[in-house]
Every structure is written in structure tokens, then in C-alpha cells.
Amino acid sequence: MRTLMKGNEAIGEAAVRAGCRCFFGYPITPQNEIPEYLSGRLPEAGGVFLQAESEIAAINMVFGAAGAGARVMTSSSGPGISLKQEGISFLAGAELPCVIVNIMRGGPGLGSIQPGQADYFQATRGGGHGDYRTIVLAPCSVQEMVDFTYWAFELADRYRSPVLVLADGVLGQLMEPVTLPPELKPDNGNKPWATTGCRGRKRNVIKSLYLNPEELEAHNKKLQEKFGLMQREVNRAEKYRVEDAETVLVAFGISARISMAAVEAVREEGIKAGLLRPITLWPFPEGILQSSLPKAKKVLVVEMSAGQMVEDVKLTVSGKLPVYFYGRTGGLLPSAEEIQTQIKLLEVKVSERSLCQA
Amino acid sequence: MNAVFARPRAMTEQKTHYCPGCTHGIIHRMVAEVIDELGIREDTVGVAPVGCAVFLYNYLDIDMQESAHGRAPAVATGIKRVLPDRIVFTYQGDGDLASIGTAEIIHAAARGENITTVFVNNAIYGMTGGQMAPTTLPGQFTSTSKAGRNTQSAGFPIRVSEMLATLEGATYISRVSVHNPAHVIRAKKALLKAFTVQKQGLGFSMVEVLSTCPTNWGLKPTEALAWLEEKMIPYYPLDEVKNRLEV
Amino acid sequence: MAKTGWVIFAEEQCKGCELCINACPKKLIFLTERLNQSGYPVVGATETDKCTGCAMCYLMCPDLAIKVERWTVP
Ligand SMILES: Cc1ncc(C[n+]2csc(CCOP(=O)(O)OP(=O)(O)O)c2C)c(N)n1
Ligand code: SF4
Ligand code: SF4
Numbered sequence: 001m002r003t004l005m006k007g008n009e010a011i012g013e014a015a016v017r018a019g020c021r022c023f024f025g026y027p028i029t030p031q032n033e034i035p036e037y038l039s040g041r042l043p044e045a046g047g048v049f050l051q052a053e054s055e056i057a058a059i060n061m062v063f064g065a066a067g068a069g070a071r072v073m074t075s076s077s078g079p080g081i082s083l084k085q086e087g088i089s090f091l092a093g094a095e096l097p098c099v100i101v102n103i104m105r106g107g108p109g110l111g112s113i114q115p116g117q118a119d120y121f122q123a124t125r126g127g128g129h130g131d132y133r134t135i136v137l138a139p140c141s142v143q144e145m146v147d148f149t150y151w152a153f154e155l156a157d158r159y160r161s162p163v164l165v166l167a168d169g170v171l172g173q174l175m176e177p178v179t180l181p182p183e184l185k186p187d188n189g190n191k192p193w194a195t196t197g198c199r200g201r202k203r204n205v206i207k208s209l210y211l212n213p214e215e216l217e218a219h220n221k222k223l224q225e226k227f228g229l230m231q232r233e234v235n236r237a238e239k240y241r242v243e244d245a246e247t248v249l250v251a252f253g254i255s256a257r258i259s260m261a262a263v264e265a266v267r268e269e270g271i272k273a274g275l276l277r278p279i280t281l282w283p284f285p286e287g288i289l290q291s292s293l294p295k296a297k298k299v300l301v302v303e304m305s306a307g308q309m310v311e312d313v314k315l316t317v318s319g320k321l322p323v324y325f326y327g328r329t330g331g332l333l334p335s336a337e338e339i340q341t342q343i344k345l346l347e348v349k350v351s352e353r354s355l356c357q358a
Numbered sequence: 359m360n361a362v363f364a365r366p367r368a369m370t371e372q373k374t375h376y377c378p379g380c381t382h383g384i385i386h387r388m389v390a391e392v393i394d395e396l397g398i399r400e401d402t403v404g405v406a407p408v409g410c411a412v413f414l415y416n417y418l419d420i421d422m423q424e425s426a427h428g429r430a431p432a433v434a435t436g437i438k439r440v441l442p443d444r445i446v447f448t449y450q451g452d453g454d455l456a457s458i459g460t461a462e463i464i465h466a467a468a469r470g471e472n473i474t475t476v477f478v479n480n481a482i483y484g485m486t487g488g489q490m491a492p493t494t495l496p497g498q499f500t501s502t503s504k505a506g507r508n509t510q511s512a513g514f515p516i517r518v519s520e521m522l523a524t525l526e527g528a529t530y531i532s533r534v535s536v537h538n539p540a541h542v543i544r545a546k547k548a549l550l551k552a553f554t555v556q557k558q559g560l561g562f563s564m565v566e567v568l569s570t571c572p573t574n575w576g577l578k579p580t581e582a583l584a585w586l587e588e589k590m591i592p593y594y595p596l597d598e599v600k601n602r603l604e605v
Numbered sequence: 606m607a608k609t610g611w612v613i614f615a616e617e618q619c620k621g622c623e624l625c626i627n628a629c630p631k632k633l634i635f636l637t638e639r640l641n642q643s644g645y646p647v648v649g650a651t652e653t654d655k656c657t658g659c660a661m662c663y664l665m666c667p668d669l670a671i672k673v674e675r676w677t678v679p
Contacts, residue, residue, distance in 0.1 A: 022440060048439040052432070053465035060429035060462070064436025067423045068403070072436070090426050195421035195437070197444050199400040205415045207406075207424035363663040363673040374668060378645065379622030383667025539628050539661040572622075579622040 002177040007142045007167065008033035010178055011101055012041060014149035015073050019184035020099070021047030022072040024061035026054055026080060029113040030169035031103035034075040047186070055080040059087030059100075066096035067206040069194030071153055071186065075101035077169075078111055081119060081127075088162055089128030092223070093208030097156035099149065100134075101165045103172040106331040114331020115169030117253060118305035123166050124282040124312070131220055133227050135163045135234055136281040138252040142176035148279075150181050159230055160193075166281060168304065170254045170333065230283055237285035238277040241267065242292040245274025247343055250289065250313050251302040252278050255334060259302050262339035273343055281309070286316045298346055299323045302334055366390040368399045370419045379579020381536045381569045382410055385478055386417055388546045389449065392553050393420065402445040403437050405430040409451035410484040410571075428459025431466035434473045445556055447474040452493040453483045456518050460492075463522070463564075470527030470561040474552045477518065477564055480571040481590060488574030492516045495593055500574070515593065519566045523600035529561035531600040535568040535591060537583040548598070555605055568594055610658020610675045612650055618670035621646040625662035625671060631655050634662060 005013065012034050015023070023042055025035040035051065042049040048065075052058035058074050065072040076084060081102045091098060104119045106112035126132045135155050137148040145167060152163040195204045210216035240260055242248055247266075251259040256277040263273045276292040278285050293299070299321055301310040310325045317323055326342045328334045365371075368390035376382050393399050399420055406414040408427035415422035425433040430448035438446040455463050455477050466473065482500055483489040490500040490507055493515045497506040507515075519533045530552055534545035545567055552563035568590050570582035577585055612633070619641060625648060626634045633656055637649045648670075650656070658675025 022436075024436065050435070050439065053461050056429065057432040057435075057462050057465065060426060060432035061436035061439070063425070063429075064405070064423060064433035064438075065440045066436070067433075068437045068440040070440040072440075086426055087429070094424070195403045195423055196441060197401040197403060198419075198421045203419055204421045205424070206422070207415060209412060209424060360677050361658065361660075361673075361675040363660040363671075363675075365669045365672075369669065373618055373643075376667060378620035379624055379667065381667055383669070384665065387667075387669060539664040542664040579624055580627050583624070583627070 002179055004175055004177050005142055006033055007145050007174045008103065008172040009037040010142050010146045011075070011149045011165065012037035013180060014146040015099065015153070016041055016045055016047070017181050017183045018071065018150045018153040019186045020071040020073050020153060021045060021186040022065045022070045023048070023074065024050050024052050024058040024065070024072070025074050025076065026052050026058050028077045028080045030105055030115070030172050031075050031077045031101065033172065034101060055083040056087065059084040062098050063087060063091055063096060066091065066098045067094070067195050069191040069196055073099040073101065075103065077103045078105045078107050078119070081122065085128035088134065089126070089130050089132065090208055091162045092126070092132035092134060093130065094206050095160040096162070096206065097160050098162050099152045099156055099165065100162055101149070101167070104166065104168040106329065112331040113169065115254065115304065115333070116329070116331060117168055117255060117303050118308065118329065119166065120281065120303070120305060120308035123164050124284070132223060133282055134161060135159070135230055135283070136166050137163065138166050138279055138281050139171060140253050140256050140277065142171070142174055143178045145171060146178050146180060155234065159226060161226070166253070168254055234280055234283055235285045235288060236279040237288040238279060239288070239292050240275040240277065242274035242276060244295050245272050246295055246297045247271065247273040247300060247346060248293055248296045249273060249275045249300050249302055250278065250309070251275065252281060252309065255302050255304055258334055258336050259339055261336040262343065265336060265340050266343050271343060271347065278309070284312045284316065289313065289316045293321065296321055300342060300346060301325045302339055303327045304333065305329060366394045368393040368419055370417055372416050374417060375413055376410065377573040379570070379572045379582065380410070382478060384536045384542060385476065385567050385569060386414065388542070388549055389476060390418060391546065392549045395550065396553055396557060398445045398557070402447070403441065405434045405437070405446070405448040407448070407450040407454040409454045411449055411451060411478065412485070414449050428454050428457070429462055430454065431459065431462040431471070431473070431475065435466055435471050438471060438473050442472070445553065447476060447553070449476045450478065451484065452477070452479045452481065452491045456492040456516050463518070464525070467522045467525045467528045467562045467564070470529070472556055472559055472561055474556045475564040476549065477566040478569045479566055479594065480569040482571050482574050484571045484574055488571070495589060517594060519564070519599040522564060527562050528564070528600055529602045530555045530563040530605060532598045533566040533568070533594060533596050535586060535596055537568070537586045551605055560603055560605065607678050608657045608675060609678055610656040610673055612653065612656050612662060613672045614648055615670045615672070616641050616647040617643070618668045619645060619647040620668055621648065622667065624665040624667065628661040628665040630659065630661060631657070
């Protein structure tokens with residue numbers, strides 16, 4: 001059965017269906033519908049909804065709840081996500097599973113409440129201090145907001161790691177029909193490491209402090225091995241008409257939806273364009289991107305930022321093809337027309353270049 | 359034999375890393391004794407701070423989490439909301455609780471969060487080497503107030519217990535000291551009450567324990583006890599600051 | 606009813622802080638010249654027959670280096 005839902009609310013419902021019975025958050029636009037929805041839904045389902053005094057408190061409540069073995073989530077945007085970074089580093093260091101949703105807005109600073117994608121670096125590079133990464137999932141529809149939130153809980157538990165769902169203000173407000181997944185029991189699962197009181201077993205300690213350098217290095221090695229495993233096991237991207245594409249666009253989230261429309265439009269005019277839409281932003285789907293360029297002559301990255309994912313694309317393409325960038329900031333969306341113009345401009349650029357080379 | 363005074367069950371065998379004469383050790387032991395007396399060792403989850411007491415999880419033989427600096431009350435809230443029938447407590451220094459973590463402790467108390475906080479006030483930042491704390495006394499010498507705390511520029515020390523006592527959600531708040539055996543006995547009674555308040559589901563409880571930091575105060579351990587009595591107690595009066603339900 | 610006690614020091618735990626010395630109402634505890642493996646001077650007790658098992662030293666020891674046993678003798 002399909003239900004019409006707003007992106008942010010869909011995330012809330014998907015979390016409950018994934019067996020999450022614990023949410024801690026602090027209001028910030030454009031993600032308020034998530035806590036608002038859960039403030040009703042969670043108590044109804046016998047769960048905990050708590051509006052914390054700040055994002056710092058919220059992420060540390062997530063830490064405590066995750067350490068106690070619960071499936072737990074928090075959500076925020078821009079400044080709030082920045083405040084959570086110390087906590088996310090602690091969660092990664094202590095290997096605690098949780099889901100963190102960032103409905104991105106414009107930055108830096110207070111920026112705007114309009115949509116943005118400029119938290120890509122923060123999300124994909126760990127965001128806080130120390131050597132760590134978190135899995136980052138980028139939906140581009142309300143259905144994917146549901147599916148990826150659900151999936152995020154599974155990944156978080158599988159790797160004992162925080163997982164980020166990175167969407168933006170447009171997706172958060174979008175109303176679309178969705179199919180909701182089956183409801184899982186709020187099973188706090190097989191977590192023998194959780195601190196639940198040491199009845200009948202040795203005590204558990206959850207910590208990230210290792211003052212002995214050898215011990216900390218060993219801990220870091222173990223974490224790196226886990227991140228390596230994630231890189232091998234969690235890679236997802238969507239290919240759209242890339243088989244014969246000479247211009248391959250790379251875009252995620254809402255930018256990808258607009259880019260797809262642009263690809264269709266220029267195809268009408270005989271330009272062979274395609275799109276690769278990374279779904280896991282970290283691990284970055286390098287292999288899938290490489291296999292999306294069989295006929296590519298150039299790559300165009302489209303983002304709602306001054307250019308962040310473009311760096312990962314350049315690293316992946318590693319100089320074999322020219323990589324161009326088009327972005328809008330300030331809360332503005334790139335329009336399909338603008339992107340078409342960019343694609344056409346590149347046609348000219350490349351032919352000029354081949355002239356010069358001739 | 360009628361009585362034995364020895365290592366409580368809730369403590370591990372591990373030697374502590376504390377400086378000689380640091381009264382953190384006395385407070386650890388009292389917490390462990392209270393856990394034993396209430397029979398809650400296997401039902402308790404403790405939250406360690408960032409500060410000299412960060413290694414509390416090495417010394418208490420119970421489930422424990424280590425929290426970010428100042429955030430122990432938030433971490434404890436997360437645990438307690440998931441496991442409402444467990445006993446959850448935080449152990450925090452004065453830098454941790456009264457400076458960086460002020461918001462977290464105030465709101466945990468305001469929510470009437472059913473947790474217990476052991477607040478160790480030694481009027482200084484111990485772990486980082488003796489800098490001024492929000493609880494440092496006027497005129498007290500620290501490594502960042504070398505001429506003595508100047509209230510003109512650094513303001514006045516915070517009396518956390520009195521401040522939190524104004525909150526409806528706070529059920530039991532007491533300030534005690536460990537500068538002599540009689541006060542250790544009183545401190546232990548206060549801790550027992552605080553944990554009992556939680557066990558009975560009555561809301562937020564906190565015991566502020568005046569404690570020494572001989573190393574950073576630059577005093578011998580015995581002199582530090584005397585300094586605590588002479589200097590700290592006049593500013594931080596010992597009292598059952600709040601006992602809303604007369605437990 | 607008189608009370609009698611017995612105090613035992615776990616020397617390896619002791620840090621020589623002297624808090625117990627101060628606390629003992631009978632002044633039975635003193636700092637010895639022995640160093641433990643951590644390099645701290647450790648305490649000992651004299652005239653232990655005078656110990657009443659009041660456990661004041663136990664209460665003040667931050668390092669659980671003291672065990673006190675107490676008997677009530679009729
Ligand atoms: C975010 C953050 N800021 C600063 C520190 C450094 N730091 C560690 S302990 C500490 C102060 C501890 O003092 P207090 O809470 O009074 O405890 P004590 O060591 O005196 O027992 C500070 C500032 C830190 N670990 N994290
Ligand atoms: S620095 Fe101070 S508070 Fe820390 S262990 Fe030493 S005496 Fe205790
Ligand atoms: S109080 Fe404890 S650590 Fe200090 S000197 Fe006495 S026995 Fe040793």
C-alpha cells in the first residue's frame with residue numbers, strides 16, 4: 001500500500017519501523033517535522049522521545065542509549081550537526097551504533113534555512129576529531145528516505161558505527177507516495193557488549209580513551225580494518241544512461257534528480273549524456289563510477305555547494321578525464337536548464353581543446 | 359568478629375592512579391559501599407567523566423560508560439530512558455559539571471531525570487594540571503590565576519547545589535565533605551539517600567562532595583584536608599540543601 | 606562492653622599520604638621507612654593491642670590499603 005508522506009515524516013516513520021524506540025533531538029529548520037512526528041509516534045509505540053537542551057546533549061543521550069543497547073536516532077541540520085561532531089567522534093571511537101540524520105541547509109555560519117549540500121566534506125570525512133569515517137547514505141526521493149533510514153539502522157548495528165543519512169531541505173519537505181517497510185520488533189538485539197547492568201556476566205565498559213600509545217594504535221588499526229570492510233561491502237550508486245554517454249554527470253540527492261532531467265533533455269537534442277548518482281557518499285562508490293565511464297570524454301559534477309564531492313570524483317577519475325563542476329550555493333537549486341547549458345558549453349570546450357591539440 | 363572494614367565488592371582490585379592523599383579514592387569507596395549495601399551492583403550503570411576520575415571504570419566492578427567532558431548527565435539520561443529499571447549515576451568533577459557541562463546538569467535536574475550525580479568539587483581542574491575552575495575560591499592560586507582568582511575579571515565561584523535546588527525536578531541535593539572521618543560517615547549517608555531516591559523512582563538526586571587536590575593546591579595531603587575545612591566550607595556550606603520528599 | 610580491633614595494611618596499595626595517621630584517635634599509625642614497589646613509603650602500626658577497631662583510618666584511606674576487623678568483647 002502506498003501512502004503519501006512528507007520526506008521528514010517518512011524518515012520518522014521508517015525509524016520506528018526499523019525498531020527504533022529512542023529519539024533525542026533539538027529543533028532546527030528544515031528538519032523539524034522529524035522530531036515533531038516522532039514526539040507523537042514514539043510514545044504511542046512505547047518508545048522514548050526527548051527534546052534535549054541542545055544538539056550536544058542530544059548526541060550524548062544517543063551515546064548513552066546506544067551504549068545501553070537501543071536502536072537510537074537523532075536528526076538536525078547545519079549548525080546543529082556541527083555541534084554534534086564531538087559526540088559523533090566519541091560514538092565512532094567507542095564503536096556505538098546509531099543513526100544521525102542531517103537535513104542540510106545553507107551555510108556557513110547560520111547561513112540560511114534553504115536547502116544545501118555543503119556538508120558533504122563534514123559528513124564524508126568523519127566530521128569530528130581523530131581518524132574515523134561514518135557511512136553516509138544520500139536519498140533522492142521520499143521513498144529512499146524511508147528505505148535508507150531503515151537500511152541505516154541495519155548498517156549501524158552490523159558495523160557498530162554511527163551511520164549518517166544526508167538529505168536536504170527540499171527532500172525533507174517533499175510530499176511523495178511511499179511504500180513503507182514491515183515493522184520490525186524493537187529488538188535491542190544481540191549486543192553482548194552493551195552496558196545493561198552486569199547481571200550474570202563480567203562488567204562491560206564503553207569507552208574511547210586509550211592512554212597507552214600502543215593500545216590506541218591497536219584500537220585505531222581495528223577501526224581502520226572496519227572502515228576497510230565497509231569500503232568493500234557498502235557501495236551503492238545509480239547509473240542512468242551511462243553506457244554510451246560521452247558526458248557523464250555525477251550528482252547526489254536532489255541535485256541528481258535535477259541532473260537526470262537535464263540528461264533527458266540534452267539527449268533529445270542528440271547529446272550523449274548520462275548520470276551517475278552516488279548513494280553511499282562514504283564509502284564513495286569509486287568502482288561504480290569507474291565502470292560508468294566506458295565512452296566518457298568528460299565528467300560534470302553538479303552540487304549545491306561550491307564544489308565538494310567533485311574532489312572525490314577527481315580522485316576516482318585520477319586525471320584520466322577532464323572533470324568539470326557546476327554548483328549553486330545560498331540555498332538555490334541548480335535548474336535543469338542551467339545544467340543543460342553547462343553540458344552544452346562543455347561540448348564546445350572539448351571540441352575547442354581537440355582543435356588546439358590537433 | 360563483629361565487623362570488617364575492607365574493600366567493597368563493587369570495587370575491583372586495581373590500584374588507583376590518583377595522587378597520594380587525593381580524596382577521589384575515598385569517594386569511590388563510598389559509592390562502591392552504597393552500591394553493595396543497596397544490592398544493586400548488577401543493576402547499576404555508571405557514567406565516568408572527563409577529569410581525574412575518568413578511570414572510574416577501572417575501579418568500580420560494574421557496567422560503565424565513559425562520557426565526553428561535561429556530558430555525563432546527557433549520557434546517563436540516554437541510558438536511563440532505555441533502562442528505566444536500572445540504577446544510573448554520574449560521577450563528575452567541578453570543571454566537568456560546573457563549567458563545560460553546566461547545561462547538561464541543569465537540564466537533567468530540571469527534567470527530574472531519575473539519576474544520581476556524585477559531584478566532586480575540588481575547586482580546581484585536576485587532570486589538566488591545576489587551572490582555575492568555576493568553583494575556584496576568590497583569591498585562590500591556580501595555574502591560570504597565578505595572582506589568585508580575581509573576581510573582577512574571573513567572577514565568582516558557583517554554588518551548584520544551591521542553584522540546582524531551585525529546580526522543581528531536583529528531589530535530593532546535599533553538600534558534604536570528606537575532610538575527617540565524621541564527615542566521611544555523613545557523606546556516605548547522603549550518598550545512600552541519593553541512590554535510594556533513585557531506587558524509589560523519586561527524581562533527580564545529587565551529592566556534592568568537597569574534595570581535595572593536594573597536588574594542584576600545592577599542599578601535603580593532611581594540609582589539604584585542613585585547607586578544605588578552613589577555606590572551602592565557609593564558601594560552600596555543608597547542608598542537606600534540598601530534600602523535597604523528606605527521604 | 607569493650608571493643609578490640611585489628612588493623613592490616615596492604616603495603617602495595619599504600620601511597621604514604623598519612624591521612625590514616627591523622628585519623629587514628631589512638632595515634633597508633635606511623636610512617637615507616639619501607640618503600641613499596643611503587644616507591645611510596647608505607648605506614649605501619651605500633652601497640653596494636655590498643656586498636657579499638659574504630660576504622661577511622663579505613664574511612665580516610667583513599668587507596669583501600671587498610672583493612673580493619675573489630676570484635677566486641679563482653
Ligand atoms: C571538550 C574538552 N575540553 C577540554 C578537555 C580537557 N580537560 C580534561 S579534564 C579537564 C578538567 C577536569 O577538571 P574537573 O572536572 O574539575 O575534574 P578533576 O580532574 O579536578 O577531578 C579538562 C578541561 C577535554 N577533555 N575535552
Ligand atoms: S591531580 Fe588532584 S584531583 Fe587529580 S588525582 Fe591528583 S590530587 Fe586528585
Ligand atoms: S591513608 Fe592509606 S594510602 Fe594513605 S598512608 Fe594510610 S594506608 Fe597509606
